[in-house]
Amino acid sequence: MSKIMEWIDARLPVTELIKSQATEYPTPKNLNYWWNFGSLALMVLIIMIATGLFLAMHYKPDALLAFNSVEHIMRDVNYGWLLRYMHANGATFFFIAVYIHILRGMYYGSYRAPREILWWIGIVIFFMLMGTAFMGYVLPWGQMSYWGAAVITNLMSAIPVVGEDLVVWIWGGFSVADPTLNRFFVLHFLLPLLVVGVVVVHLWALHAVHSNNPVGIDVHEGKDTLPFHPYFTIKDLYGMGVFLIIYCYFVFFAPNAFLEADNYIPADPMKTPAHIVPEWYFLPFYAILRSIDFLGAFSKLAGVIAMVASIAILFILPFLDRSPVRSFRYRPLSKQLFWLFVVNAIILGWVGYNPPDASLFHGAIPLILIGRTCTAIYFGYFVLLWLITALNIEKPRPVPKSL
Amino acid sequence: MRLIKTIMAVCFAVGMVPAVLHASSGTPIPPAQKWSQDGIFGSLDKAAAKRGAQVAVEVCMACHSISLVKFDQLRQLGFTEAEVKSLAEVQGRTKTDRMNGALDETSAKDAFGVVPPDLSLITKARKGYEDYTYAILNGYLSDAERELVNKVMADGSVSDQEALELQSALLINTHDKDHVKATLERLIGGASFNKYFPGNFLAMPQPLNNGQVSYTDGTENSLKQLSHDVVTFLSWAAEPTVAERKSLGFWVLGYLFILTVLLYAVKRRIWAAVH
Ligand code: HEM
Numbered sequence: 001m002s003k004i005m006e007w008i009d010a011r012l013p014v015t016e017l018i019k020s021q022a023t024e025y026p027t028p029k030n031l032n033y034w035w036n037f038g039s040l041a042l043m044v045l046i047i048m049i050a051t052g053l054f055l056a057m058h059y060k061p062d063a064l065l066a067f068n069s070v071e072h073i074m075r076d077v078n079y080g081w082l083l084r085y086m087h088a089n090g091a092t093f094f095f096i097a098v099y100i101h102i103l104r105g106m107y108y109g110s111y112r113a114p115r116e117i118l119w120w121i122g123i124v125i126f127f128m129l130m131g132t133a134f135m136g137y138v139l140p141w142g143q144m145s146y147w148g149a150a151v152i153t154n155l156m157s158a159i160p161v162v163g164e165d166l167v168v169w170i171w172g173g174f175s176v177a178d179p180t181l182n183r184f185f186v187l188h189f190l191l192p193l194l195v196v197g198v199v200v201v202h203l204w205a206l207h208a209v210h211s212n213n214p215v216g217i218d219v220h221e222g223k224d225t226l227p228f229h230p231y232f233t234i235k236d237l238y239g240m241g242v243f244l245i246i247y248c249y250f251v252f253f254a255p256n257a258f259l260e261a262d263n264y265i266p267a268d269p270m271k272t273p274a275h276i277v278p279e280w281y282f283l284p285f286y287a288i289l290r291s292i293d294f295l296g297a298f299s300k301l302a303g304v305i306a307m308v309a310s311i312a313i314l315f316i317l318p319f320l321d322r323s324p325v326r327s328f329r330y331r332p333l334s335k336q337l338f339w340l341f342v343v344n345a346i347i348l349g350w351v352g353y354n355p356p357d358a359s360l361f362h363g364a365i366p367l368i369l370i371g372r373t374c375t376a377i378y379f380g381y382f383v384l385l386w387l388i389t390a391l392n393i394e395k396p397r398p399v400p401k402s403l
Numbered sequence: 404m405r406l407i408k409t410i411m412a413v414c415f416a417v418g419m420v421p422a423v424l425h426a427s428s429g430t431p432i433p434p435a436q437k438w439s440q441d442g443i444f445g446s447l448d449k450a451a452a453k454r455g456a457q458v459a460v461e462v463c464m465a466c467h468s469i470s471l472v473k474f475d476q477l478r479q480l481g482f483t484e485a486e487v488k489s490l491a492e493v494q495g496r497t498k499t500d501r502m503n504g505a506l507d508e509t510s511a512k513d514a515f516g517v518v519p520p521d522l523s524l525i526t527k528a529r530k531g532y533e534d535y536t537y538a539i540l541n542g543y544l545s546d547a548e549r550e551l552v553n554k555v556m557a558d559g560s561v562s563d564q565e566a567l568e569l570q571s572a573l574l575i576n577t578h579d580k581d582h583v584k585a586t587l588e589r590l591i592g593g594a595s596f597n598k599y600f601p602g603n604f605l606a607m608p609q610p611l612n613n614g615q616v617s618y619t620d621g622t623e624n625s626l627k628q629l630s631h632d633v634v635t636f637l638s639w640a641a642e643p644t645v646a647e648r649k650s651l652g653f654w655v656l657g658y659l660f661i662l663t664v665l666l667y668a669v670k671r672r673i674w675a676a677v678h
Contacts, residue, residue, distance in 0.1 A: 231673060231677070234669055238667050253652055262528070264641075
């Protein structure tokens with residue numbers, strides 16, 4: 001055995017790679033459980049690709065056959081229901097993991113130097129993930145699939161000059177129809193494989209600069225770190241156990257909790273549902289899109305720009321935050337802003353869930369006003385974070401010199 | 404910790420708000436019924452589903468299809484092969500056929516203006532699920548309620564007192580008097596009124612009545628019983644694999660639970676030296 005390994009290592013240093021990048025890879029010893037969500041996201045990615053592959057063997061990307069082929073998977077394919085429910089709920093748990101992963105980075109300043117490129121790659125992954133989830137939701141070809149696709153692709157028409165032609169090009173016709181479904185299937189198959197590639201680069205960047213930690217200071221290798229194996233392999237495995245328990249509870253006992261009832265009605269281009277809602281993980285951004293409705297003819301374009309900007313703004317976060325301290329643990333004002341941001345995002349999600357013309361207390365507070373306020377707070381987070389750090393308004397508490 | 408509490412309070416408040424919101428929209432929420440298959444320990448009442456299959460074939464399939472199920476599959480509910488054959492014959496089909504209804508699209512459109520929806524997934528395809536379908540079947544006006552409507556409309560106007568009575572009988576929003584009057588006029592004109600259908604008027608005349616189907620097992624055949632049975636059947640038809648899913652779920656969760664406890668113990672052990 002060791003002879004064979006020697007032979008291989010002389011030609012391809014596998015043992016060396018495993019040692020330096022996995023087993024002996026130095027990891028800060030004070031990482032808390034919020035650091036589990038990267039490996040959890042990776043686990044879900046693998047689950048999605050595995051289940052997706054087998055679903056694709058039975059699914060038919062054809063407007064006339066798609067809906068029934070999903071029901072064929074649910075009813076006739078051995079454990080087809082398991083594949084489908086794992087995949088559908090997997091998307092939800094992917095976003096849960098990634099949202100916590102991103103918020104962890106925002107709270108502990110993981111986006112700060114020298115981790116900017118690592119952070120940017122993460123955001124690229126997030127964009128790709130949103131695209132993948134959106135197109136995946138179209139595939140069952142239910143009412144929400146169809147009308148969700150129609151509403152979201154239609155947004156492209158707001159782009160000046162080329163918008164209208166662009167939409168026709170994306171649809172492959174003059175409405176969402178069979179060609180749209182077919183290409184979305186191809187792209188939904190392709191994108192996650194590209195995500196794997198980008199995740200490799202993400203990890204490459206991580207291993208170049210190493211993990212941040214809850215204290216947010218640069219660590220001294222050896223004194224402050226532990227080898228990844230066995231300390232973090234076991235911690236990650238334990239985290240996966242807990243995460244899988246919650247995930248499997250939904251897969252087996254409440255598989256439709258995150259799915260819309262309307263999507264069990266076959267797509268009907270002649271019949272618009274009373275209320276079109278995207279999946280829960282898009283709701284905050286959907287609310288931002290709809291809250292820009294006061295600019296007349298420019299509202300649609302402005303809404304689209306605001307929606308894209310609400311995520312793209314994460315790219316410049318490393319430059320907005322000027323504090324000498326990374327971790328919000330020692331930054332009282334930033335910490336409050338952060339929690340305001342989190343609660344605000346939840347309220348935005350709720351606004352996005354409700355019809356645009358809804359109101360609270362029989363018309364006393366139109367939801368659109370709440371939506372606009374929350375959109376302002378959302379972007380306000382980034383402006384205020386910059387202000388309080390650039391103008392030295394925040395006085396950080398003393399930070400430990402070592403772990 | 405204070406932060407966590409605040410967040411929890413906000414989430415709770417946000418959770419409450421839909422209740423406030425919902426109250427202002429028109430259609431009442433279908434009352435919750437007891438379903439044997441509900442909950443993680445629930446399992447389908449097969450006898451009820453079997454009776455429900457009879458109701459579906461004899462009544463609903465005059466207009467609706469249940470095309471994702473084949474007659475043969477009814478044997479999973481305890482029908483014998485001969486019984487399945489004779490059920491299929493009710494619709495002029497054989498046992499290997501899909502449960503397609505008697506009405507074709509054109510005649511359906513002529514008769515009702517719409518094609519009755521396929522019922523295979525109906526309990527999953529409406530908010531309220533089983534409760535909704537049950538509420539629809541029981542949401543038509545009773546004789547007493549019909550009489551009340553006639554009484555109110557006898558003089559062609561609706562007084563405040565009458566509006567109040569209508570509110571509790573018909574479950575409609577009585578703040579808008581014009582709407583109430585228009586509703587009553589359509590109702591008297593013979594349109595099908597249903598308390599739980601969004602917009603109240605649907606193309607389906609009351610499909611099920613007291614005593615409409617007679618059971619061989621001696622179960623009473625009130626409207627409540629018939630509709631509860633047929634909805635139990637439709638719930639099975641919407642996802643015949645639920646029982647398999649739940650029983651596998653117990654093994655998977657049990658396994659994961661033990662595994663996770665062990666992983667936690669190992670984790671404590673490995674980290675003991677560091678802490
Ligand atoms: C498919 C999605 C993703 C996967 C599989 C993934 C995977 C990982 C893994 C395994 C780690 C190392 C463990 C950890 O520190 O948690 C990591 C670190 C990191 N990820 Fe991701 N990630 C994903 C998406 C993202 C996104 C969307 C962002 C941000 C927009 C992001 C930002 C980061 C950062 C900043 C780190 C370094 C963490 C630190 O050391 O503080 N990742 N990622």
